[in-house]
Amino acid sequence: MGGTMRSGAVPVPESAWNAGKVLDPNAVGQAIKQLLARTEIVQTHAHVAVSDAVATFRVLDLENAASDQQVSAAVAKELALDPERFATRWVDVGEEDDRRTVYAAAWDRTTMKSISDAVRAAGLDPVVVELKSAALARTVSDRSCIVLDLVSNPAEIVIIDRHLPQLWHGFELKTPISEGLEEALATQLLSAIRFFKRRRDTSLRPTSPLLVASEQTLPGQLLNDLSDLVGHPARALAAPSRVPASVRHSTYLTCLGLMMRRDQ
């Protein structure tokens, strides 16, 4: 990715956020402000990824001839939430085999406003806000795969099928690597995979890889054990193409996905 790339991370006060929700926009805003100063970033247009914990999303396959009104009706049926409290939006993501594929998301307006307020409190303009799973799906080249993100806290599983995020699952990971981590991870992974495979027309196959993002190098034996337990070949998630070697791609995977949006 051309030009100067700066990256950084900063913790926020525990009282300022919880489970992906901003409880104190000013405190989070100040933390971001300090991060910007420290990394000498002066741009004011921000692309923001928010935790999937604050929203829900669906991928819908419809007849190619479906009108926008029919799509809206199908989305409303699938995401039947109180419109006063929840915002719903959908977008076309492609056409394949005479089908119209739509990605829809719904989120709590108040929760999203707190996040936007935090970004603005840092002096930034949030021009794009999207779910982390959507950003993450752009960073992998496999058509169908399972991404296990051990960098996040809580840890996350994202199932990607036909290049689209299909399912998100977050879970607390309290088991250290030395104490049966494989079994703990496999339990969560199998639960998510079984739930996803209840759907029809999935392309996830036993050959679809399990991609593990971690800040530390994972032992080869752990990946082998995970492969055996989960039934998918496990490997460390590779850096997206053109990412400088100096950038820790696992750490900044979501940010890299944001940069890969087509509306840059």
Add this chain to the structure above:
Amino acid sequence: MTKKKVERVERRRPHVGLNLVGEAKTRSAAASKGCASLLSRLLIDAAILVLLVLGLS
């Protein structure tokens, strides 16, 4: 030649571009805009990498 091949592959790949704070784009709106090339996307002089530490990263 290589560049064109890369762009064709990228266009075929489904892409979630939903912006939770922007305008919703329907099929007709997206079609009129077309697809940005892979290379133009990658020509970013600088990137703001803001982690809210909301379970992101």
